[in-house]
Amino acid sequence: MNNPYIPMSGKIKKAWFESTDRSLRTLDIVLDNGKMDFIPGQFCEISIMGKGESPFGIASAPSEDFLRFTVNKTGYVTAAIHWLEEETPVWIRGPLGNGYPVEKFEGKNIVIVSGGFAFTTLRSLLIYLLDHRDKYKDITVVYGAREPGLLLYREELQEWAKRDDVNIHLAVDAEFEGWQGHVGFVPTILEKVSPSSEDAYLVMCGPPAMIKFTLPVIKKLNFPSEKVYTSLERRMKCGIGKCGRCNIGPYYVCKDGPVFSLDVLEKLPKEY
Amino acid sequence: MADKIVENIRKEAKRILEEKIVDIVIGFEKGTLPYTASPVFIENPDDVDKLIWNRYCHNNLAVYLRNFPDKKIGIIVKGCDSRSIVALMAEKQLTRENIYIIGVPCEGMLDKNKLLEEFGDNPPIEVKEEFLYPSCQYCEHKNPVIYDFLTGEPVQEKEEEPYPDVVEFEKKTLDERWKYFQEEASKCIRCYACRQACPMCYCEECFVDTNSPKWLDPGIDLPDLQVWHIIRAYHQAGRCVDCGACERACPMDIKILWLTRKLNKDVRDLFEFEIGIDPEKVPPLGTFSLYDKEEFLI
Amino acid sequence: MKKIDKKRLFERLNNLIKDYVVYAPKGKDFGKIEDTSEIKRESINVRLSPKQVFLPQEEALFTFKQGDIKVPENNEKYILFGIRPCDAKAIALLDKNFDTKDFPDPYYIDRRKNSILIAEACIEPESTCFCTAFGSGPFESKDADALIIDRGDYYLIDGNEKALSLFDGLLEDDGGEKILELKKKAEDSIKSPVVEGIDKKLSSMIDDPIWDEVSRKCITCGACTYLCPTCYCFDIQDVGKDDKYMRERVWDSCMFTVYTLEASGHNPRKEKEKRMRQRVMHKFNYYPFLYDEYGCVGCGRCIKYCPVNVDIRKIITKIMEV
């Protein structure tokens, strides 16, 4: 029997601070036993032996030959992860969760809305979409952060912005020296960009405050609930629907999620 | 006597609810099992007939006081519960104006388990002292120390030495005491009922729940359980009113009062202090005397 | 139905202790025995439920030493003697969570597949029992490998081959003894609340004020969940130091505030009415949704050991009245 609690070994190939305030650290990890198959939106549990495990969304795309995670320093395990240097061994369990329904997205317009450091799994999704560019119609990205230094994967974003097959709208909350993108909060920018809801799916990830104010805009743009997807976070332990803590109603965020469509969430207790 | 108390409780509860002196009254209703009463929360003056009083009303209702931060609360208390309120006031957790205290002189609560064992489901008419909860046996404050309304005549207080059990226990050898502690602690399942039942355990984050620092490993390795009991009791030093709610709440029947009672005795002997009498007096570990004993120093 | 002499059964059980880890009622609680003389019942049902055999309160998932992961092996065989039918059903319910197709739990399954459950019928159920509410009963034999009925000097026994073969050579003909009356008497003494349709009803009661009402007296300790035979929620934590670590799982309770507390400080179930809702919903709504069965077996432990007399039967009745 395969033991789902045992992590796989890997090594950190590259590690750097992603944001200028050093609160976010990105790790590129290569597994010892070859590559991991996954769908954008899935997550892994990273172990620090003696400290514990924490779940992180996979920020790399299946086509890349490393696993990328961006970790915000908030607690016990994440602080330990921040200490990790290049070439140190790490332990990983995954892929876990359901991931974004990329097959359902085929042949549709895709709108990606994100704020702050929630862009991780959306990077994975965006690269996946670009890798299979012919299968999808228009791709629009609206991504904002408090200031330019807090936008994830800044260089890549600039590269993508140059492409003509994807519309990237970057925003910061307030005027910033040298900033040439949008200025304002994500909901405002989304309303300004006003992507068509026709034949389109919308994927949204961000802090609770952003979600709260973006939802009315999404309704205004006429996106039906079943075509809006979001990725949830909960305290997780086992990651396989056993330990019982991450449930929202009868669904486990770790196993049946973390990606849920809005129409499913609307029927569940507001426990997220 | 008891009927008179019940009548007085209901009347007073109805009055304070009707006159809007309080928004909610915390009292006891009939329990669903033999020898039990259960906490009840009355907001409608018409519901006061749910309120009862008998010798099974052992819960310390003061534990609920902090659950209603924006309400004026009426509460029915025994001697020990009233001391909890005073202790909470001394720690600035409550304001006296927000609480209306209905005091009940208490003759001690009866131990459900002992009664079940002895009489099964048929409650006896006459009850002897031996069926009292251990926590009630040495009670020094049967009458509420603070109240707005007293439901009956004060009962006679005991004048005896209140810690005979602690004195007796101290006579045991070191290893006997350790063995006893091990036996009791090993029963623990870490449900934290003792903590939750205690009005004084109001920390937002308990030391067992933090992970940085991680004071205690999870699980039921014996030292984990022992350290939990040591520190839980120690956090009560000079704060415990000896109501015994922790021990009565324990589903595993662990004796835990002998820990806090030892601390209480020490606080009395070393610092001449008793908590829960005067809300203006600073608890013993929040103050000091230049002349505190220090024989224990090397 | 067969008949088995009590003395001879215990003798046989004593012999089996060599090959099996035998659990039985030991005073108030349920525990491992070295000799059948330890078997003693101080209450109708044991306080700590048999779930501890398959899901111990603390259990190592693996140890980690000098960069190596080592998984503990377990090849023990188990006999659970004298568990009650409700607890046997509870184990069947736990199977549904741990023995799933997508992620079977090896630790649980290793123990469970090597176990024999011998249930003992409740001739005199307790006042807190309400097993009949969930289609089970004091003489229910479905979820155990064998059911024994205490008849003074002997037991009546019925069960599957696996269980009966333990007692090869001891089984006698029961002489046509009828237990129907006994069974009826036991069943009639149980007063169960009506639960018909509660799962559907609860689906529309997520934001009902009832949760505030029923949770008010709760002091949010974990006594109910830790004693519950079907509550399985656990935490995974690391212990150890100096490059010698152990990842272990320990029981956890949805009634604790920190259960859902996230590192950011956000807590989706900060209020106790939400936690009470979670406990009740999990048993009576989520469990039926996922596995087509109620997650409660009506053993009554949570009622009996609750420090403030929160009575789940009363909660059920209140829900049904809404």
Next chain:
Amino acid sequence: MDKEYEPNIIAFLCNWCSYAGADLAGVSRFQYPANPKVVRVPCSGRINPMFIVKSLYEGLDGVWVSGCHPGDCHYNTGNYYARRRFALLKNMLSHIGFEEDRTLFSWVSASEGNIFADKAKEVTARIKKLGPRKKLLKNRDI
């Protein structure tokens, strides 16, 4: 050959008196055993009794806490508060059957280098006499 048992002792020393006392013992070349491992704290009042219990829980053989003499506290009153806490803790640990000499308290001032050395000797000797610890040791087999 069996090596002589050397207890592992943690010493919480207040920055202003006992730690300076230890310093003085050092520069004055007073001999004292190396068993107490020093943790410098701002004041004996800073020492949460949980530090002491935690030290024992983590496997140390003994705990020694030392601060300023009454009246000498750098923060005026820290050691008075500490004195109350330690009195209760010590009594309680003994009450549960834990050896009293594993938790030791003293006052040592900055000028008492020789006394510090004496106390260190006494602490080590007392704890050594008790032998390896058997109580409150973790049993997990890792």
